[in-house]
Structure formats: structure tokens, C-alpha cells
Amino acid sequence: MRPRRHISIGLCICGALALTFAAPTVLAQAPPAATPAPAKAASQADVRERIERLEKLLAETRAELAALKAAAAVSADARLAEIERRLEILAREIEALRLGEAGGAEPARPETPAPAATPARPLGLGLSASKVYGVKRGVSLGGYGEALYEGFAAEDQAGRPASEPDRVTLLRAVVYLGYKFDDRFVLNTEVEYENAVVASDKKGEAEVEFAYVDYTRSRAVNARAGLVLIPMGLVNELHEPVSFLGARRPDVEQVIIPTTWREIGFGLYGVAGPLSYRAYLVNGLNAAGFTAEEGIREGSGEGSEALAENWAFTGRLDYVGIDGLLVGASIFAGDAGQGQRTPAGRRIGALTTIFDIHADWRWRGAWLRGLYARTSVSQAALVNELNGFEGADSIGSRQEGWYLQAAYDVLSGNASSRLSLLPYVRYEAFDTQAEVPTGYARNPANDVRQWTLGLAFQPIEALTLKADWQRRHNAASTGVNRWNVALGWIF
Helix, strand or coil, X not given: CCXXXXXXXXXXXXXXXXXXXXXXXXXXXXXXXXXXXXXXXXXXXXHHHHHHHHHHHHHHHHHHHHHHHHHHCCCCCHHHHHHHHHHHHHHHHHHHHHHHHCCCCCECCCCCCCCCCCCECCCCCCCCCCHHHHCCCEEEEEEEEEEEEEEECCECCCCCECCCCCXXXXXXXXXXXXEECCCCXXXXXXXXXXXXXXXXXXXXXXXXXXXXXXXXXXXXXXXXXXXXXXCCCCCCCCCCHHHCCCCCCCCXXXXXXXXXXXXXXXXXXXXXXXXXXXXXXXXXCCHHHCECCCECHHXXXXXXXXXXXXXXXXXXXXXXXXXXXXXXXXXXXXXXXXXXXXXXXCECCCEEEEEEEEEEEEECCEEEEEEEEEEEECCHHHHHHHHCCCHHXXXXXXXXXXXXXXXXXXXXXXXXXXXXXXXXXXXXXXEEEEECCCCCCCCHHHEEEEEEEEEEEECCCCEEEEEEEEEEEECCCCCCCXXXXXXXXXX
16 A cells, blocks of 8 residues: 555645646637637736746645656656646746747647647647747747648559659648747748759749838737738648648648638738638739639739739638637638620620638547638620630630548547647548630549548657548549658647
């Protein structure tokens, strides 16, 4: 039998931890795992009082833990490892409260894994992309990367020989470089290298994904200006490889929503009760880049000498009032003519509107998400004339797509393990020519249905290995199945 003193110490630790985790979080967590907001914002005095109380509790619990280790000599015991993990969570919660007191940035949930340290992060940023918000002042460095193998079937869906070669590439190598000037002003940038080599005989690119300045005023109202991510869908903002399932990003969020989509502009973001929002004014799309196969994707200015005769509004509203649930909608609307005229001299307006509805729900080991997106382009016939498109090369006056995805972490029952193993399945359907102008034709190859079956393994939170098989069919019967394997990391 253990000495009574050890039993008393254990009861003290359990009581302290119960008191700690009964306390409500002060701020709502950004997606993908949302946290309910408190009914009333706590005053700075309340926050400071809570910090002092938590620090005292932390010191007492650490002292009890040290005594237990010394007396029982069980430092490798699984229960002690779990207590140490919870002590670390408590320490991060105190730091998050301190950061939240400065206003603007939201602390990540204590149980949300992060590389190195858990930073305070505003809405629409992944764990690594938000690191600059967690430093007191000065430079912040982070990043992510993905290596991808794609192996294609020898035949298409109709049994004809397929000529797509297998390939492997360092798909992305990304550096986040930020600078926190003070408690209010933050500079955050992302520089991406694609396919390893930038050269005339390679498909590599080097590009700035975002570069903006934030003014963090309060939880409800903050300002942002620069090259910003368009706040649409579930992947365009949260595109780090540990943030989504699939060796490849969902095709709907590459074709209908052209991830990674960014434009130059300015606007506001924040949280009001159970609702979060982003609203920006940005440069409009360029209809000269629209195509039948890729929709509006090549119409993005990407911050590179983008035409700005026409501007657009983009906004997002999400409900984040239930832990683990995100439900919302996004929109982008503006003319894409950019002052251009057809060969016959007709000026083009080309009002382009994209909207989506989306949901993401995480409960215990389950993870469900779904999205529907639709694009409409007015004066599509004039855009065809501008670009010289005829017949089935027409752009879609309506483009749409949707997907549903389900996954379950089979290792989620072991609270002390850092391992994660998620089988997943996704079904998506999209068509970049759902409708075309009168006098033009649809290409059935652009009407796609695709299943993705895969497995994602995370040995630690910052690393992921994903493998999946994709069954791709289209209305032209030319779809080719593939295998994909990806290694991803963040830091």
C-alpha cells in the first residue's frame, strides 16, 4: 500500500487540474476548431486576477508533482506524463491570456497542437502562419512544405490507353516571415517556392502568397491591408498540409475557388459574440484570364501588376458558437472587364460573383466537412469574344462544385499518445461549364466526379504523411485514376 501522503498529493493534483479546466476560455478560437465566445468580455482587471490565480495554482501543482516524483520515483509513469502534459497546457493558457489582454489576436485553444509554441492567432490563419502574433516583439520565422508523388493509371475510364506519366516533386516550400512592431501593428508575409526550381525549362515558381499589415485594435474590430488571402472556402486560408486531408487539395477548392487565391486590398476582421467575419475591398479579376477548363483561376492578379480599373468586395461570415463546429458562407463580387473591349469595340463589364457555403465539424475523433461553391459571369459571350474562344472553348457563364468529406482518428481514444491515424473519404463533383452562353458548346470533360479514399498519419502534430487513391470520371469518359502520396510539415 502507498503511504497516505502520496494519496493526499494525488488528490491535490486532481483537484487543481479540475479547477483549471473548468475555467472558460476568454476568447473564441479561429477555425478549423471553433470555441464559443463568452457572454461578456472580461475586463483587464478580471484577466489579470485570473492570471495571478492560475500562476499560483501552476506553481503549487508543479511543487506537488516534484514531491510525487521524488517520493515514488516514477518519473516514467504514464500518469505523470499526462500530468506534465496538462501542466504545459496550463502554462500556455496563461500565456494566451496575457496575449489576449493586448487585444486583437485570439489565443489558440490549449488542446490544439502547434509547432514549438502555441501563438495567439487571428481568424483565417494556420498554426505556422500565425506565429508572429505570439511573439512579444520583433522577427518571427515559420513555414511549411509538401513533397508529392502522383502515379497515374495506364488506362482511362473507357479502357483507352492513358499517357499521363508518373511524377514526383517538391510541390511547395514556404517561408513565413513576420515582424511585430508593437502590441498593435504586425507585418506578416508568406513566400512560396513551387516545384523546387525556378528556371525556363522547369515548372517552378517563386511567389508571394500574402504580405499585409494588421492593426489589432480589439477582439471585435481589427484592420488589415496589403496582399491578402481571399476569405473563401475551407482551404484557401488554412492551406498548411496539416490543416486539410488529402495528398492533394480538394479539386473543387482549386478549380471553382482558385486556391491559393490572393489579391491586394484592405478591410476589417474580428469576432462579435458567436460570429466571426472578414470583409475586404480588393482589386477585381481580369476576364482575359478566364478559360473553359480552369474557370476564373487565371483571372487573379496575384498582386503582380494587377489591373485595377475594377474593384471587388469579398466577405465571410461564420458561426463559431459551438466548440468544434464552423458553419458559414463567403462571397466575392466585382466586374472583371478592367476597361477592356472586344475586337468589335464593345466595352466589357463581366460582373463575376462567387459564393460558397461551408461547414466543418470536429467531435472527439470524428472530422466532417462539406462545401458548395458557385460562380456566375455576366456577359460571358463578350468575354469569349475578348479571348477569341469558339465552340466548346467557351468560358462557363455558370461554374459550380461541391464536396463532402469524412474522417475518423482511430487513435483518438489514447489521450496520452501524440500519434494520429485518420482514414478518410471524400466525394466531389464540379463543372466549369455548368452553363455556357447561347451559341457555344460545353466540353463534357469539364464535368467531373471524383472519389478520394486515403489514410493520413501524424507521428507528431507538425508532420503528416498522406496516401490516397482517386477515382476520377467525367462526362467525356476520359478520366484517369491516380495514386497520391504526400509528405507535409510545418514549423
